[in-house]
Amino acid sequence: MANLNVIEAVRFYVRRMIEDCHDNIKGLIMDKETASIISMIYAQSELLQKEVFLFERIDSTGQKSLKSLSAICFIRPTEENLETLVRELHDPKYGSYYIYFSNFIQTNAIKTLADADEFACVRVIQEFYADYLAxxxxxxxxxxxxxxxxxxxxxxxxxxxxxxxxxxxxxxxxxxxxxxxxxxxxxxxxxxxxxxxxxxxxxxxxxxxxxxxxxxxxxxxxxxxxxAITPLMNQWTYQAMVHELIGIKNNRVNLSQVPGIKKELEEVIMNAEHDEFYETNLYSNFGDIATNIKALMEDFQEKHKNQSKLESISDMKTFVETYPQFKKLSGTVSKHVTIVSELSRLVGLYNLLEVSEIEQNLVCQSDHNDIVQKIKRLMHDDKVRNEDILRLLCLYALRYEHQSNNELNALKNEAQNRRQLSEKNIRFIPALLNYGGQKFRQTNLFNTQTPMTITRQFIRGLRGVDNVYAQHVxxxxxxxxxxxxxxxxxxxxxxxxxxxxxxxxxxxxxxxxxxxxxxxxxxxxxxxxxxxxxxxxxxxxxxxxxxxxxxxxxxxxxxxxxxxxxxxxxxxx
CATH class of the missing domain: 3.40.50.1910 (Sec1/Munc18 (SM) protein, domain 2)
Known part of the structure; x- marks a missing residue:
């Protein structure tokens, strides 16, 4: 049985929209949210190959008449979008309209659109259920x-x-x-x-x-x-690290703050559907990524050396045929070398290996006095960021919420004296306890006496922990x-x-x-x-x-x- 696949589910709907519009020249009209939905699963170059030559937001203004184009409208069924579409149909810019809503549309809304279609431009109104980011x-x-x-x-x-x-x-x-x-x-x-x-x-x-x-x-x-524990932890697999240390938004990564970054790399796309290295290393740990990026570099250098040997007409023909793939590989190498280098820089700059090891021990081990001393020591390490001190205080607050010798207040006072944490950060700790403390939870996140956790600890005891930075489950x-x-x-x-x-x-x-x-x-x-x-x-x-x-x-x-x-x-x- 095939795996469930949300990317393929959304791509199926987009293919259907394009195929149902048989005209040669098409434009794709989207709202803010559906533009993100489509950009997550299709590159613009792919859509161009399917004869979609115009990409426009439904709320854009001032577009000239394009009667030779058919408009594929993929929008959410919001009141605002419906009002905009009604105005569009009263004065149509396109020759025909194929309208697809990303969710259920009310019958009265369809009647409103039909009444607005005075020029009989609408060819299709349909519901295609792609109302989420894949x-x-x-x-x-x-x-x-x-x-x-x-x-x-x-x-x-x-x-x-x-x-x-x-x-x-x-x-x-x-x-x-x-x-x-x-x-x-x-x-x-x-x-x-x-x-x-x-x-x-x-x-x-x-x-x-x-x-x-x-x-x-x-x-x-x-x-x-x-x-509430899991979002507090530092991460050590590729996709998770990039999101934690730099940030991923709709498959885009902003590298403009990286020292010495080139203009063309200030924002890059991280999409496993179009990036073989990223797809292969999505869940690789930090150590493996460094090895794999080295192999990628060596492969690129070998191909670059071969590309330099243009000694015959045959060599030139081969170069022209393989240049698009070579150029793509060049972009992939530049992107991932830049990102991995930045991750490595941040890990060293902020002493994240030691911070993360203490996080893992705090959540998965139970030596209270040792944890308190380690947190205090990190407070005096100028390399450690305030936000990582905050992580540790939050994990400590949740772990030892009702322990009799809880030292949270003393740790907060020391952090404030040493670090001058922001007011927002100070307020976050009690807010987190109210959010995900024992009063709300029906599960004891730190209970080491359940059959499942006893079994897991027994197996770990036999074979050891492969990665001290991945103890938390x-x-x-x-x-x-x-x-x-x-x-x-x-x-x-x-x-x-x-x-x-x-x-x-x-x-x-x-x-x-x-x-x-x-x-x-x-x-x-x-x-x-x-x-x-x-x-x-x-x-x-x-x-x-x-x-x-x-x-x-x-x-x-x-x-x-x-x-x-x-x-x-x-x-x-």
């Missing part, structure tokens, strides 16, 4: 940087956008026999699960019925507050392992409705599904994390999929430490 084949995001409203509740507009995005994802993957489970300790998770359930029930006619299909998809809705991995074995407790992660679950392919499927308490081993799992995911979690899901699981991981945003601070503070009272 980041990796198994990773998606709704690109919502801050989900939490005041007191960590839903904002109505964010809830509506989340429901739309998650329903769109489910439909784009053509998932069947949907069972929705949610984290019971989170009111936000239950609200979202209920809304997804009711929305799916009203929209099931939009997928063809197939009553003989017994495969089951579990949609697991969890809250970032259950595991995100909570989501344990949850998914339990779910795959049919062991995830429904007292903590209940079904929305055991009596009336949903099969998008069969409106009468309620009595086919298991009641609460019965073991369900899913054929595929879709995870949605309220409050965002991390690339560390992506790595673990990737490894599980390599072993035969079929899991899609996503959430409101892909966080690094900086964006996670903003997420937590947005919901603080």
């Amino acid at each position: 980041i990796n084949p198994h990773v998606y995001s709704l690109n919502i940087p801050t989900t939490y409203h005041k007191y960590y509740e839903w904002n109505d507009s964010v809830l509506h956008r989340t429901v739309q995005g998650l329903v769109s994802l489910i439909f784009s993957l053509r998932s069947r026999n949907i069972i929705i489970r949610f984290q019971k300790s989170s009111n936000m998770a239950q609200t979202l699960a209920d809304r997804i359930y009711s929305t799916m029930k009203t929209q099931t006619d939009s997928i063809t019925s197939n009553i003989n299909d017994t495969s089951q998809t579990i949609v697991l809705i969890v809250d970032r507050r259950e595991d 995100p909570l989501i991995k344990d949850l998914l392992e339990q779910l795959l074995r049919g062991k995830l407790k429904d007292t903590f992660y209940p079904n929305v409705s055991a009596k009336d679950q949903i099969n998008p392919n069969n409106r009468n499927s309620a009595n086919q599904l298991q009641p609460q308490g019965q073991i369900i081993k899913p054929s595929e799992i879709i995870v949605y994390t309220i409050g965002g995911i991390t690339y560390e979690e992506s790595l673990h899901v990737h490894m599980m999929n390599k072993q035969g699981a079929r899991i899609i991981l996503g959430g409101s945003y892909v966080h690094n430490f900086s964006s996670f601070i903003d997420e937590v503070m947005a919901g603080a009272s």
Whole structure:
């Protein structure tokens, strides 16, 4: 059975849009969000090869009449977009319009568009469910940087956008026999699960019925507050390191702050679909990346040496034929050498190896006095950044929240005296405890006495830890392992409705599904994390999929430490 692939799901819809428009000259009209959705999975050069010659935002003004072009409009079904489209149809710039909405469109909106189409320019109005960012084949995001409203509740507009995005994802993957489970300790998770359930029930006619299909998809809705540890950690695999230390936004990396950077490298694209080195090394650890970048350089130098030997007409012909690939390889080498060099510089400059080792020991070991002394020592190391001291204080606060000899206040005072932490950073520590402390969690993140953790520690004791910087395992991995074995407790992660679950392919499927308490081993799992995911979690899901699981991981945003601070503070009272 093929792996689930959100990139292919979105590419399928874009191909369909272009193929359905049979005209030779086409323009692609997008809004701000759909422009990001398409740019994540298609390079502009690919679209040009498909005879798409114009790319325009629907809210742009002053465009001259282009009656010779057909417009493929791919937009979200928002009120603002509909109003703009109505104005466009009253005075059309293009010869014809093929309109595709990224999500469900109301019947009255279609009537409004029909009334506005006075010149009979509209050829197609259709729903194509691509209302999310496809980041990796198994990773998606709704690109919502801050989900939490005041007191960590839903904002109505964010809830509506989340429901739309998650329903769109489910439909784009053509998932069947949907069972929705949610984290019971989170009111936000239950609200979202209920809304997804009711929305799916009203929209099931939009997928063809197939009553003989017994495969089951579990949609697991969890809250970032259950595991506030993972976004606090420094990272040591390629994609995760780039995001943590530099930042990745819609596959773009801003290198303008790198010392001595060339103009053409100030912003680069990091897309595994079009970059073989990046695809191969996405989950490579920092040590392996250095070795692999050296091999890439040597390969390039060898090809460059061969390109220099133009001694015959045949050599020249070969050079012309291979030049595009050579030029692409040259760009790839320049980009990755620059990025890896910058990562290496930052690791040394900020003493990140030692910082990360203490982070890992703090989370995975239990020597309290030793940890306190190491944190104090790093406070006096001028190479260590304030934000890394803050990470350690946050991890300490969560780990030893109710320990009798807790020294958090003393550590905060020493950090403030030594470091002059910003007011925002000081406020973040109590906000984090309110966000993801023991009062909220239904899981003991540091419990070393569960059967699973005892087994894991026993195995580690036998063979040793391969990498001291990778001891921490995100909570989501344990949850998914339990779910795959049919062991995830429904007292903590209940079904929305055991009596009336949903099969998008069969409106009468309620009595086919298991009641609460019965073991369900899913054929595929879709995870949605309220409050965002991390690339560390992506790595673990990737490894599980390599072993035969079929899991899609996503959430409101892909966080690094900086964006996670903003997420937590947005919901603080």
